[in-house]
Structures are given as structure tokens and as C-alpha cells.
Amino acid sequence: MKDFLVRLLRLFFGLFLYALGIVLTMQAHIGYTPWEVFHAGLATLLSTQIGTMTISVGLVILIITFFFGEKIGLGTVCNMIFVGLFMNLLLSSGLFVERTNVVTGIAQMIGGLFVIAVASYFYISSGFGAGPRDSLMVLLSRKTGLSVGVCRAGIEVSVTAAGYLLGGMLGWGTLLSAVAIGFCIQIVFRLFHFDPKLVVHEDLAASFRRLINAAS
Numbered sequence: 001m002k003d004f005l006v007r008l009l010r011l012f013f014g015l016f017l018y019a020l021g022i023v024l025t026m027q028a029h030i031g032y033t034p035w036e037v038f039h040a041g042l043a044t045l046l047s048t049q050i051g052t053m054t055i056s057v058g059l060v061i062l063i064i065t066f067f068f069g070e071k072i073g074l075g076t077v078c079n080m081i082f083v084g085l086f087m088n089l090l091l092s093s094g095l096f097v098e099r100t101n102v103v104t105g106i107a108q109m110i111g112g113l114f115v116i117a118v119a120s121y122f123y124i125s126s127g128f129g130a131g132p133r134d135s136l137m138v139l140l141s142r143k144t145g146l147s148v149g150v151c152r153a154g155i156e157v158s159v160t161a162a163g164y165l166l167g168g169m170l171g172w173g174t175l176l177s178a179v180a181i182g183f184c185i186q187i188v189f190r191l192f193h194f195d196p197k198l199v200v201h202e203d204l205a206a207s208f209r210r211l212i213n214a215a216s
Contacts, residue, residue, distance in 0.1 A: 004210050007126045011075055012082065014123030019051075019086030021119055024112030026050075026091075028105040029098040031171020034178055035133065038159035041166025051088035055081060061132040065139050073129015074207040080132050109173050113181050117188040125194060129201045 025033050032040055036050070043053040058080035066072050090096060099105040123131075130138065133155075140151040156178060164170040189196070 075128030
């Protein structure tokens, strides 16, 4: 049970850091990351908070991937719910103001991407399953036979274009984030000597069984 609680702590710490990293990149004010362009465009269209829209989009993706046979884990569900909630909390706190200087904006964008990379380490290493958007990437790769990288690129180009048409903030920082995030993740994973391919993820049913056994 202690190991399970430690993993849960890693999961929620990672999700909080993920939301923090997204907020930092948003408030850099040089262009949102691809998914946030889409979320922001929908949020503007529907007059709701971007974190709330992040949850709604995640739910739709989770349902789609579940019906196509992708594994749903506790981390998948928690990612869908808590990243958006944490984003709303952080954005409404007033602690993160928009940058008005390009240099500090670039620095904050890169810093935010590294925070997302560290968050990915904690979140993935908890072993509770992939988030909805990562599950969609895997699903498309499985169904089309294309590589994960090609599918990820296709998804991000698509959501960026759709988000821009809906009014999301597209800037050269969007391109910077798309190019740099892979390098940031690679650097962080090397520092932690972490190979995500070695992580064995448990599904939602297995996590619930652990909780029931611990309570009985």
C-alpha cells in the first residue's frame, strides 16, 4: 500500500507540474503550445475557462480511445480532470502575469517546457497509464500503421490549425514549443536516467483492486 501511495503522490505532483508548465508557456505571451491553441480557441468560442475546456476535450478523447480499445488507467482519468483544474487555479491566482518583453517571454517559454518535461517524468514513472492525448496518438499509430512521431505531428498540426481558426493564440512561440519540447524531455529523462519504455502501466481495474484490497 505504501508503494501505491508513493506512486499516487508522484502522479499528482506530475500533473500539478504539468499544469504549471502549461500556464508558464501561455503567460510567456509569444504563442500557445499546439493543444492550448485549440483549447483556447474553443474556450473563447464557448465563453468558458481554458482549463475547463481542457477537461472537456480530454473527456471526449478518452471516450473515443476507450471504444477503440486503448488501455484506460487511473493516470488517464486523473490527467483528464486535474490538469485542467490546476490550470484554472493557477491562472486565477494572479501569480502569473503575461510577459510583455520578448526576451523574458522566450526564457519563460523554455522554462515552462522544462517544467512540462519534469512533470512528464513524474507522471509517466508513476505507472498509472497515458493521458488521453497520448492515448489518441498511440491509437492513430496503431490504426494507420504510421509512426508515433508522424501521428503526433499530424495531431498537433491539426489542433493548431483548428484552434487558430477558432481564435486561439498562435505565434512563433507555438513553433518553438513544438520543436523544443522533445529536446527538453530528452534532457530531463537523461538527467533522471529514465527510460519510459521500461514502465509497466496498470489499467484502471487493477488500480481499483489495489485500493479495495488495501481497504479490506
